[in-house]
Each structure stands twice: as structure tokens, then as C-alpha cells.
Amino acid sequence: MSNLKEIRSRINSVKSTRQITSAMKMVAAAKLKKAQDAVINMRPYANKLHDIIVNIAKTLEEESISSEYLEERPPEKILLVVITSNKGLCGAFNGNVIKKTVNHIESKYKRENRNGNVSIYSIGKKGSDFFKSQNFKLFNSNDEILDHLNFKEAAPIITEIMESFTSKKFDKIEIIYNKFKNAAVQLLTVDKFLPIDLTLENGNKNENNHYDYIMEPDQKTIIEKMIPKTLRIEMYDAMLESVAAEHGARMTAMHMATDNASGLIKDLQLTYNKARQADITNEIIEVVSGAQALND
Secondary structure (H helix, E strand, O other), X not given: OHHHHHHHHXXXXXXXXXXXXXXXXXXXXXXXXXXXXXXHXXXXXXXXXXXXXXXXXXXXXXXXXXXXXXXXXXXXXXXXXXXXXXXXXXXXXXXXXXXXXXXXXXXXXXXXXXXXXXXXXXXXXXXXXXXXXXXXXXXXXXXOHHHHOOHHHHHHHHHHHHHHHXXXXXXXXXXXXXXXXXXXXXXXXXXXXXXXXXXXXXOOEOOOOOOOOOXXXXXXXXXXXXXHHHHHHHHHHHHHHHHHHHHHHHHHHHHHHHHHHHHHHHHHHHHHHHHHHHHHHHXXXXXXXXXXXXXX
């Protein structure tokens, strides 16, 4: 009887867990819709701005006009902007980004890291906690921006990262994050942020394409205004992609957890029925045995 009581208790416990995971799945789905719309609306704008900047950069080379954001320096000091999430229960979402960051440092910047020249700007509590606990060199961290992500709040953080390049604190800046593809798939991505990558969004180098832009009021003013704006949009787009990917990963993880709970409940119910049937059979045998003993 005690065994039946234990099984009933486990069934009730798993049912409670299933209710929680099902509710979390619905919450993640609602948040995903909003985040997905933001990404879909931002992505074409960010991609087109990047292509325009790449084409303008080609014009700058031809006319010997320079920009501090295009300056190529020997990559001695590296900054990695790592975007994770503030919360867990989203499968391997954070683990993949952290693992990629560690492997990226070991494979590409081993010498620089050994000299203490690889720093991390962590956006997201999960990443910050890991890098602090493992004694990685943190340039800075921000764990609040992702809770209420908007361009106005993100702009000062992005400006700080950009200024760390122009002030020559770092020679190269890269972003490591999960890019949103769909609710079930996140693309682990490493993007070069600064100096500006002269690769078009279609993957082609800007060698044969030339666009004769008409710039008003003048070329210098356009460059000074447009390049920083484009860089802010690119970084903000990466944050939006990461947030959408997080909600997709959490929705998928909670969906799988709910399905696993349902399967476990069926197995426990079957075990309970078998145990109950065995108890009833034993009781019948005892009654029959007692009646037979009285007759004898």
C-alpha cells in the first residue's frame, strides 16, 4: 500500500511540473511573437545599411578619405562582445554561446589571451556569471538591458563599445551570439564588429560593385553621421536576434519538457495500475485462502 501511495505522489508531482512547463511554453510563445516581429522588421534595414556603408567605404578608399572605424590595426588587443540570456530553462542556448566563446579564444586568440589581451564584454547574466567564476578578463558587463530591450537604452552600451575601439583600447571587436532562424533553430554566430567588415550581406567582397552616391550636405558629414549610426544598428540587431532566439529556445525546451512529463505520467500510471492489480490479486488470494481454511 505504501508503494501505491508513493507512485500516486510521484504522479501528482509530475502533473504539477507539467502545468508549470506548459504555462512557461505559452509565455515564451507570446514573447517570441513580439521578439520575432522586431527582428523581421529590423533585419532588412540593418542589412541594407551595412551594404551602403561597405559601398561608401569603397568610395573612401578611392578618394583617400579615412574613417576611424575603418582603421585596420594589428589585432593585439581583442574585445569579444558575448550575448547570452538572464534566465535559464532554454536548453543549450547559453551553453552553446559560452562554449563557442571559450573555443574561439583557444583556437584564434590563444597567444593574445596568454598575454592578457583578450577581454569580454558580457551582455546577459548567464554569461557574466560564468566568465566571472572562471576568471576571464571582463572589460564590462550588463545584465539589465535584455529585460527591457530598446534602442534608447542600448545606445550608451554600444557607444561605449565603439569608443573602446576609436580610443585604441582594442584593435578588434567581435560579437558572439545566437542568431534567430526559427523557433526550433538558433544559428551560433561570430560577427566582426570593428573595424568595419567590408563584406556585403550576400557574402561577396565589395570589389566589383561601385555605387555613385549623391551625398548631401557633403561626404565628410555623411560619413561622420552614418557610420556610427550603422554600427549602433548592427549591434542592436544582434541583441534583438539573441532575444528572439532565446524565447524560441525556451519555447522549444518547455514543449519538450511538457511532452516528457506527459510520457512519464503515462508510465507511472501504468506502473500504478499494475501495482494496484497485484494488491487486489493478493487480497483475493488471502480471502479465498481464509475461506478454504474455515471450510477445512
